[in-house]
Amino acid sequence: MSELISQAYERLRSQGGRMTNQRRLLLSILDSLGEHPTAEELLLIARKQDPDLNLSTVYRTLRWLEAENLVSARLFAEERRQERFDAVLPSEHHHFMCTNCKNVIEFDTELLVDIKSQFQDSSGASVSMGSIVLYGLCPSCRQGSVAQELDREVG
Amino acid sequence: MSELISQAYERLRSQGGRMTNQRRLLLSILDSLGEHPTAEELLLIARKQDPDLNLSTVYRTLRWLEAENLVSARLFAEERRQERFDAVLPSEHHHFMCTNCKNVIEFDTELLVDIKSQFQDSSGASVSMGSIVLYGLCPSCRQGSVAQELDREVG
DNA sequence: GTGTATGCAAAGTTTTTGCATTCGA
DNA sequence: TCGAATGCAAAAACTTTGCATACAC
Numbered sequence: 001m002s003e004l005i006s007q008a009y010e011r012l013r014s015q016g017g018r019m020t021n022q023r024r025l026l027l028s029i030l031d032s033l034g035e036h037p038t039a040e041e042l043l044l045i046a047r048k049q050d051p052d053l054n055l056s057t058v059y060r061t062l063r064w065l066e067a068e069n070l071v072s073a074r075l076f077a078e079e080r081r082q083e084r085f086d087a088v089l090p091s092e093h094h095h096f097m098c099t100n101c102k103n104v105i106e107f108d109t110e111l112l113v114d115i116k117s118q119f120q121d122s123s124g125a126s127v128s129m130g131s132i133v134l135y136g137l138c139p140s141c142r143q144g145s146v147a148q149e150l151d152r153e154v155g
Numbered sequence: 156m157s158e159l160i161s162q163a164y165e166r167l168r169s170q171g172g173r174m175t176n177q178r179r180l181l182l183s184i185l186d187s188l189g190e191h192p193t194a195e196e197l198l199l200i201a202r203k204q205d206p207d208l209n210l211s212t213v214y215r216t217l218r219w220l221e222a223e224n225l226v227s228a229r230l231f232a233e234e235r236r237q238e239r240f241d242a243v244l245p246s247e248h249h250h251f252m253c254t255n256c257k258n259v260i261e262f263d264t265e266l267l268v269d270i271k272s273q274f275q276d277s278s279g280a281s282v283s284m285g286s287i288v289l290y291g292l293c294p295s296c297r298q299g300s301v302a303q304e305l306d307r308e309v310g
Numbered sequence: 311g312t313g314t315a316t317g318c319a320a321a322g323t324t325t326t327t328g329c330a331t332t333c334g335a
Numbered sequence: 336t337c338g339a340a341t342g343c344a345a346a347a348a349c350t351t352t353g354c355a356t357a358c359a360c
Contacts, residue, residue: 018359075230124294139279
């Protein structure tokens with residue numbers, strides 16, 4: 001069983017919570033999904049298996065997981081308000097978002113620690129975490145980017 | 156006259172737009188403010204000089220400035236939905252947010268270019284911009300952080 | 311059985327939009 | 336003058352909450 005799911009069971013047990021079908025379903029989707037779904041997207045996927053699942057259950061589950069630090073919510077500035085949810089991976093990871101097709105690519109870097117310590121040294125703050133978001137064109141949108149850019153502008 | 160304001164005049168002239176009192180006021184606040192106001196905060200400040208100013212005018216002005224690349228909108232994940240607006244500085248700048256007092260500190264770094272090129276090389280994407288957000292405790296919250304953390308949890 | 315989690319509907323929060331009016335060039 | 340910008344109110348988009356019911360333990 002995956003780390004996410006076994007951790008969730010553990011937390012539930014230790015705080016007297018319950019493992020419901022809804023939570024099991026959402027956890028398994030979050031765990032296997034190689035994407036960063038919004039709450040709505042998650043609902044749509046989950047409803048293929050449980051058509052009665054409710055959006056507020058999705059939000060409540062995500063917020064609980066977030067509070068437990070098993071999932072993190074991210075806002076990409078390009079999408080005004082909608083949050084995207086990530087299963088928290090063992091290593092800090094960062095994101096690239098294609099400004100054309102909106103696809104997200106995760107990446108890792110060891111260089112952030114340098115930025116952190118640079119900032120800590122100069123400011124006197126203590127940094128506990130950090131995240132990077134990069135924007136640009138993904139490989140497939142680089143080709144034919146002119147046509148696609150036009151499409152998007154005219155839309 | 157500041158870069159922001161003169162640029163705004165320039166853009167208006169070239170696209171047949173008009174410099175209204177409302178825009179002038181908002182521009183001068185954005186220009187002088189050493190903070191990252193939300194639309195609502197900007198409205199409150201502006202209303203000291205023009206009590207009739209409307210929130211939708213603030214949003215429309217900010218969105219126009221954003222489209223002109225004179226202001227950038229940022230979402231800090233810690234605050235769920237509210238955007239903060241920045242006058243765009245000549246150099247890319249990044250943010251640290253104190254998880255305790257929510258204050259924001261800007262910083263610069265030359266190290267992001269390395270992360271960009273690292274990612275470009277490995278992914279084949281072309282990166283046009285990027286932003287870093289760091290979280291932690293600011294210098295003043297580091298002292299007495301225990302008491303303050305408790306305060307926040309109990310809230 | 312008991313209390314946690316759910317579904318539903320209503321409310322909350324932030325941002326956008328339609329329309330009549332005002333105002334800058 | 337006349338079209339761009341504003342104020343207002345209503346809608347839209349996203350998220351949270353209250354409450355009665357269902358269900359995990």
